[in-house]
Amino acid sequence: DECSSNPCGSQGSCTNRLGSYECNCNTGYTFDGTTCSDYNECSASSNPCGSNSVCTNSVGSYICSCQNGYVRSGSSCVQDTDECSNSALNNCASDAVCTNHVGSFSCACKTGFVGNGVTCTDVNECEKSSCVTNAECINTPGSYHCQCLTGYVDINSLCADLxxxxxxxxxxxxxxxxxxxxxxxxxxxxxxxxxxxxxxxxxxxxxxxxxxxxxxxxxxxxxxxxxxx
Ligand SMILES: [Ca+2]
Ligand SMILES: [Ca+2]
Ligand SMILES: [Ca+2]
Known part of the structure; x- marks a missing residue:
């Protein structure tokens, strides 16, 4: 019984045959004539990772990555343009953040602005924000600040009479x-x-x-x- 010496190794099960033995190898391993050894999936005639991809063999498995200039979209590699890298390729407002997506991009207004990303308008925080007594609210693009009225001085963030x-x-x-x-x-x-x-x-x-x-x-x-x- 050849199987008694465990010729198939840890990645397969051994079946005794008359004058021989048979290895039933785990997925990712193949019988090389003696034992179950790693199978190089990447050597197959067709790339198991699909087009525009790079196959890298590993012990018992393989790893897929995309070729340069391609990005992963689901289980395939597709070509993508980073529209955010060039303002001529996107219509985001100057006060918006552009985010690249596979096959597209999106625009979102920066903090302190409202809009759809293509058009962004400053939020006038002074309509809501309350500055301390004897201070006035100064609205600025994307923000605001409070300033003590003339005749008052900032002492511990309160405006005290000068x-x-x-x-x-x-x-x-x-x-x-x-x-x-x-x-x-x-x-x-x-x-x-x-x-x-x-x-x-x-x-x-x-x-x-x-x-x-x-x-x-x-x-x-x-x-x-x-x-x-
Ligand atoms: Ca894109
Ligand atoms: Ca503002
Ligand atoms: Ca005074």
Whole structure:
């Protein structure tokens, strides 16, 4: 009984015959006269992978891949053009993403835009999005941002009133005017003895050199020498 020495190997079953034996090999293996060895499917007269493909033999099986310039579509290899690689080959909008498919392509609007991919329109997020109090929404192509209103400053993503009176750099009150901070702005008021709109304050006529006898002006002129030098 030749089968007792397992001549067919691990990939086949052995049948004892009179003075001989027979190997019944597993799929992917063939009887080479002695044992069950790998069968090279790729050596068959017709490519088992089909047209436009490359067959690569492996132990007990084989692998199919597509030739250069071809892509897999189901179980066959077909020629495809990457329409996305050339804007002349697709009609996607400039604000869209082009995706290549076998035999076709598709367009989808980028984030922040709406449309069918061929036409994409900016979403005006400011119609819905709510910025914090005292901020305005600025719509931009594909996005938006929030910006504190004039007179407010961004502090921890909130818009807080700017105290313009805290620094001469942030107000244009006249030197002889009093600055008063308000929500979102400030006011300037000419000091006593001065006349004007707060931004330009002229010395009151009361205090002109030829008119200094006025009691009020006298008090005022004395006070001037301290805070305003
Ligand atoms: Ca394509
Ligand atoms: Ca937008
Ligand atoms: Ca203010």
């Amino acid at each position: 105290n313009e009176c805290g620094s001469p750099d942030t107000n244009t009150c006249a030197d002889s005017a009093e600055c008063t901070n308000t929500a979102g702005s400030y006011t300037c008021t000419c000091a006593d003895g001065f006349e004007g709109d707060g931004f330009v304050c002229d010395q009151s006529k009361l205090c002109m050199p030829n008119n200094r006898v006025h009691l009020y002006c006298d008090i005022f002129m004395r006070s001037l020498s301290k805070p305003w030098g």
